[in-house]
Amino acid sequence: MAEETVSQDQSTNKLVWTDSWSVGIPILDKQNKELMVTINHLHQVYADKYEKEDILTIIHQLYSYCTTHTSAEENILRGRKSEFLEFQEIHHAIFLDYIIEVEQKVSQGNLEVVSELLDFLNTWWNEHILKIDRDSLL
Helix, strand or coil: CCCCCCCEECCCCEECCCHHHCCCCHHHHHHHHHHHHHHHHHHHHHHCCCCHHHHHHHHHHHHHHHHHHHHHHHHHHHHCCCCCHHHHHHHHHHHHHHHHHHHHHHHCCCCCHHHHHHHHHHHHHHHHHHHHHHHHHC
């Protein structure tokens, strides 16, 4: 499989969806597009003057995405009796634990973690969504 990397509009630093990123399951693609929108929103908020509440709202969106998306994805893999299920469950738990950790830090006023969160999300998109998910689901 050809290696995909994040496509970004260099003038805005936004992720731009391409059909080559599809995992072939419409509900999962829709959820991944929603994640992409959330990541883009976080980039925009981070670039502008932002408040703790702005970041917490986005973190809550990430938490919601994670619980909804990972449940759907794991159910599909479970139904297929996929060898990737356990690996995916571990990665999903890492994502969720990290989001919870960042939420706690931001709630305590530590906004320095926002740049780390952006790095984490960009890596997640490149390494998990575009590689692991595609390998597991296609």
